[in-house]
Amino acid sequence: xxxxxxxxxxxxxxxxxxxxxxxxxxxxxxxxxxxxxxxxxxxxxxxxxxxxxxxxxxxxxxxxxxxxxxxxxxxxxxxxxxxxxxxxxxxxxxxxxxxxxxxxxxxxxxxxxxxxxxxxxxxxxxxxxxxxxxxxxxxxxxxxxxxxxxxxxxxxxxxxxxxxxxxxxxxxxxxxxxxxxxxxxxxxxxxxxxxxxxxxxxxxxxxxxxxxxxxxxxxxxxxxxxxxxxxxxxxxxxxxxxxxxxxxxxxxxxxxxxxxxxxxxxxxxxxxxxxxxxxxxxxxxxxxxxxxxxxxxxxxxxxxxxxxxxxxxxxxxxxxxxxxxxxxxxxxxxxxxxxxxxxxxxxxxxxxxxxxxxxxxxxxxxxxxxxxxxxxxxxxxxxx
Numbered sequence: 590x591x592x593x594x595x596x597x598x599x600x601x602x603x604x605x606x607x608x609x610x611x612x613x614x615x616x617x618x619x620x621x622x623x624x625x626x627x628x629x630x631x632x633x634x635x636x637x638x639x640x641x642x643x644x645x646x647x648x649x650x651x652x653x654x655x656x657x658x659x660x661x662x663x664x665x666x667x668x669x670x671x672x673x674x675x676x677x678x679x680x681x682x683x684x685x686x687x688x689x690x691x692x693x694x695x696x697x698x699x700x701x702x703x704x705x706x707x708x709x710x711x712x713x714x715x716x717x718x719x720x721x722x723x724x725x726x727x728x729x730x731x732x733x734x735x736x737x738x739x740x741x742x743x744x745x746x747x748x749x750x751x752x753x754x755x756x757x758x759x760x761x762x763x764x765x766x767x768x769x770x771x772x773x774x775x776x777x778x779x780x781x782x783x784x785x786x787x788x789x790x791x792x793x794x795x796x797x798x799x800x801x802x803x804x805x806x807x808x809x810x811x812x813x814x815x816x817x818x819x820x821x822x823x824x825x826x827x828x829x830x831x832x833x834x835x836x837x838x839x840x841x842x843x844x845x846x847x848x849x850x851x852x853x854x855x856x857x858x859x860x861x862x863x864x865x866x867x868x869x870x871x872x873x874x875x876x877x878x879x880x881x882x883x884x885x886x887x888x889x890x891x892x893x894x895x896x897x898x899x900x901x902x903x904x905x906x907x908x909x910x911x912x913x914x915x916x917x918x919x920x921x922x923x924x925x926x927x928x929x930x931x932x933x934x935x936x937x938x939x940x941x942x943x944x945x946x947x948x949x950x951x952x953x954x955x956x957x958x959x960x961x962x963x964x965x966x967x968x969x970x971x972x973x
Contacts, residue, residue: 590774592616592646592742596632598639605629605798614790615768615775617806619782620818625798626778630744633776634669635662646741668735668743668773672750674727676719682730683715690737705733708770709763725756729763736771745777749784757784764788765950782823786810786867787950794818811914813897813905824905825869826916832862841886841941848913852886853944865950870905870918872943876936877927886941891915893933896924908937 590613598605605625618626631637632652633644638659644652651660676685686702706712709729719727728748735743748764749757765788768775779785785792785806792809794802796818802809807827809815816824830844830851842856844866851866858864880888889910897905904924908915915937927935 590647590741592774592776593644594629594633595643596629596639597641598628598632598637600628600637603628603798605632607795607798607800609793609800609803611774611776611791611793613772613774615764615777615788617785617789617792618776618778618795619785619789619792620780620795620801622780624780624795626780626795627746628798629795630669630746630776630778633742634667634744635660635665666739666741668738668740670728670731670735670743670745670748672747674719674724674731676722676727676730676734678719680718681715682711682717682719682722685719685730686711686715686733686737688734690739701737705736708766709733723756723759724752725759728752728760732763732767736767736773740773743771743773743775745775747778747780749779749781761787761950782810782820783867786825786827787865807914811907811916813895813907813916816897816905821905821918822871823869824916824918825867825872826914828866828868828913828915830864830866832856832858832860832864834860846913848910848915849889851944852941853949854941856949866944867948868915868939868944869948870916872939873915873917874938875906875917875919875923875927875929876938877933879936880938883938884940885938887937887939887944889915889937889939891935891937893929893931893935895931896929899924908935910937 592611595608596605603625605628607629618629620626628637632639632642639652639654641654642652643650650658651665652658677688680688686705690702709732711729711733714722714726722730749760768788777788789806791804792806793800794809794815801818802815810819810827828846828848830846833843833845833850835842835855840855841852844851844853891908891910893906894909895907902921904919904921906917906919906929908917917937
């Protein structure tokens with residue numbers, strides 16, 4: 590499944606000029622509020638008629654203004670999940686879900702509803718009305734309703750923005766599972782770097798109505814030149830890890846990566862479970878010599894690859910650790926004191942407690958080779 594987008598549209602005084610292509614997986618339209626992300630997906634969905642655009646799915650045009658093609662929104666087979674669930678309050682969860690299936694061109698029955706209910710963990714909610722659901726539960730039902738409409742594409746417009754941290758933690762494993770098993774490409778709008786780092790297969794970075802960069806999630810998140818757009822405060826790196834073993838007495842889980850053996854607070858995840866680990870730049874400490882007798886559980890040897898704005902009070906350092914990237918944010922004074930230059934060998938120290946449940950999520954972006962048997966819904970951290 591491939592999606593091609595080329596949009597030129599003037600919305601009031603705001604100009605949208607965006608071009609990108611995406612493949613199967615979860616593609617994050619990422620950028621600050623007001624950058625034009627929702628306007629772009631509204632054009633894809635058919636909610637806005639563009640001045641000039643061409644949008645195709647697998648080569649079939651939904652919009653091609655040059656050829657005067659404008660497929661009506663109800664014939665595009667696009668599921669749309671809004672910031673709020675927008676469920677019908679007078680219908681039960683089961684009835685809301687079946688309403689989505691009513692729009693399915695194939696009118697499939699039975700198994701599809703069961704599959705969606707199982708994937709999103711909705712079995713215990715089927716007879717409830719929306720008024721008795723939490724925010725996270727409502728969003729899961731909204732996602733299920735969209736999937737049951739048999740969409741070719743699923744659009745999600747900041748579906749977690751109205752939820753508190755507890756509800757976000759509740760729903761994110763289900764989005765991961767859907768990303769890995771539903772086989773429906775997803776375009777996911779967000780301005781949260783934590784969500785994008787955990788969920789996205791690839792990222793399209795939107796700034797002032799234009800595409801500033803696009804590519805695999807880790808590649809975009811590791812680029813020092815993009816930090817002003819991706820958000821310096823939450824900048825960091827993404828590492829693919831696998832659960833290696835649990836140490837019950839120590840209360841720790843060991844994770845295996847190219848960069849070595851990582852230790853984090855105990856996870857409720859089976860050995861062999863693959864996941865992503867996000868390490869924030871502000872949580873990385875650098876040393877020129879191997880430290881002794883320190884509380885940090887994770888000490889890895891790295892090589893300096895790139896140094897951000899050297900004249901700024903705060904400097905970003907990109908590091909290579911046997912093929913895994915790390916980002917460290919330190920003061921200019923410290924960078925000068927350590928005499929950091931590209932090629933320098935340094936040790937990176939990261940506290941285990943810095944790698945909490947918000948830093949770990951189900952692995953994504955592995956294409957057809959990814960297996961969901963070690964399901965992301967099992968990932969949790971004790972004592973947090």
